[in-house]
Amino acid sequence: MSPSPAATAPLDVLRGALRDAAHAVGGDSQAGERATLERPKRDDFGDYATNVAMLLAPVVGGPPRDIAGKVGEELQTRLGPLLERVDVAGPGFLNLFLSDDWHAAALAHVLAAGDAFGGGEAPVAEKINVEFVSANPTGPLHVGHARNAAYGDALSRIFAFHGHEVTREYYVNDFGSQIARLAESVRARAKGEDVAEDGYQGDYVQAIADAIPDAATMDLDALGQRSVALMTERIRDSLHFFGVNFDVWFSERSLHEPKPALAGQDPVTHAFERLAELDQTYAHEDALWLRSSAHGDDKDRVLVRSTGDHTYFASDIAYMLDKRERGFDRLMYVLGADHHGYKARMAAAYESLGGDVASLDLLIMQFVHLVERGERSSMSKRSGEFVTLDDLVAEIGVDAARWFLLQRSHDTTIDLDLDLAREESSDNPVYYVQYAHARIASVLDKAGADRVAAALAAERAAVAMHPAEKALVKKLLMFPAEIAEAATRRAPHRVSSYALELAQTFTAFYRDCQVVGAEGDGVEDLRIALCVASQTTIATALRLLGVSTPDTM
């Protein structure tokens, strides 16, 4: 074994050899760079397979299988004993069979990286603002917000792990007519009266009224602010309990107040001036319009109504400018499904402010349906009230809630099966993954801390590896690519899929390979090392999802 086996990532060794081999056969073509290097579905197709010969065929001419043969020879020369053999298969695939040494070096690489394994690989580190949830502080968070919260938070964790700098931000809509409506609703409750038809009807309104001693008499505007503050506190607490914490709670109201940094100007006026400088607005019929149709929107949008009132969109654009002036490389908005009609105007606003839409992400979360006893309850209880985030967490717990909300792509509607999520058994994927983690803790505990430390420090003997051991090593090696994929495609569900697969692969290894007391020179060392690497990687994946990693269950 070489002195520093962990220095180069094992897949990079393969990738490099593949590139060189492709150049040797195909000259300057980019085939080596574009070639796939993937785990094939069947074991007899090798540890890894590549389509490089099919890509070279049009360049060098000749049958892909002949070209594959040449590339195979080049690969064998470059990889030497790391490559056991290479087969030409099917239309011209190359199937690579890696040696035990290569697998051992790969495991050493994973262990050396520790809990940083899979992270820090972003090619360019960006400063990213992720705005999510941003529910109106006029009522408690419901299940749709829960999905938004779980998603935005997991995405933020993945970005940070991948190497970006992330700011989590919540936009508090504490301004405008809905606040007055909330104040009136609270006042009615405080007086023991019925809430108006278009007011807020929920029980939480009474709770707010009860918490404000002079709610029946105080100034309506002050009551609105007091109510919003209480509601925002409650939302903050719910999210905190759900494992979601924001760096910035941004007040919409503050956009309409003078700001010292703007020489006493308010941000909305500041934005209007900026847009005027850029010739992005015009006056028409006593209103102020944004030329949004020049940037892909269906029509121009009003910023100031003929009545002189600002539209909600005016606040949005002022807020967007504020973010831009704070120096983010990327603005990300996690929006509810009912907001997708706003995508075009938000993108137009961004361009109007001089932004490049390539650095703007508008992500639409699809709906959540709750299913119980096979019936859709479509987010609402018998009473007509929404099922809240707090209800959901009380019902199935934080871990199951986050897992079930995160295991599917954000752009598909999900049916959340409460009965399954409540199940504390192997039927429930989140328990299955946590169980693997706890089981490893138990095995390592049985081996003893000293034994584990010795195993990790040991010179790795030349052990003939079991297929289940090799499969586990290769599954571990997939993690960095999964993280990169999850980050670039804004897809936290890739991480939960991977966590489940890794837990399954570990469990197969555990079934086939006795760890503690394993016979043979260096075998127990190897298996303990595999346990440690697996536990660390499972823990990292669960941490990115915001799911706990219990040592005992």
Add this chain to the structure above:
RNA sequence: GCGCCCGUAGCUCAGUGGAUAGAGUGCUUGCCUCCGGAGCAAGAAGUCGCAGGUUCGAAUCCUGCCGGGCGCGCCA
């Protein structure tokens, strides 16, 4: 009418150009002297909505259609 998302196993869903399309769940059948059985194995189960096109190769890319969800205010 226009726009966005979705259509893959009974159900819930992975799979954004590769070989015989996968997982969970449900169903059938096995497995507990054994490091955690909260587990494991095997089996049955699919016209990848339909029809064209692009190419060595399409669930994946393009076009049209069908079906479902959502959205289209000088509301917030």
